[in-house]
Amino acid sequence: MSEMNQTPAEADGRGRGMKNIDFILDIPLEVTVRLGRARLPISDLLEMGAGSVIELDRVAGEPLEVLVNNKLVARGEAVVVNDKFGVRLTEIVAPTEKILDLGR
Numbered sequence: 001m002s003e004m005n006q007t008p009a010e011a012d013g014r015g016r017g018m019k020n021i022d023f024i025l026d027i028p029l030e031v032t033v034r035l036g037r038a039r040l041p042i043s044d045l046l047e048m049g050a051g052s053v054i055e056l057d058r059v060a061g062e063p064l065e066v067l068v069n070n071k072l073v074a075r076g077e078a079v080v081v082n083d084k085f086g087v088r089l090t091e092i093v094a095p096t097e098k099i100l101d102l103g104r
Contacts, residue, residue: 005087014083028084029068029069030068030069030070031066031067031068032066032067032068033064033065033066033067033076033087034064034065034067035056035058035064035068036056036057037056037057038054038056040057042097063070063075063077063090063091064076064077064078064087065088066087072093073092073093074089074090074091074092074093074099075089075090075093076088076089076090076091077090077092
């Protein structure tokens with residue numbers, strides 16, 4: 001193939017035997033960090049005000065769940081970086097666990 005017909009990946013040697021996935025790198029994904037869940041009757045929700053506490057189904061210190069497009073991909077811990085919350089990833093979910101998560 002001539003140089004003029006080569007993709008950038010082929011020109012720098014990355015294209016040999018690999019598919020070029022550069023075209024998907026700019027697709028936006030929704031990343032959600034799940035702290036926990038709670039199920040409440042509407043009556044309890046309507047009684048809440050400033051200072052009310054909602055008890056979650058997680059124990060303090062338990063890892064947060066990181067979801068991409070509502071699929072579990074990692075777990076991590078809350079951190080503060082430059083006065084903003086962040087998540088330090090501590091575990092990448094195994095493919096077998098991702099499959100089990102599909103049934104939830």
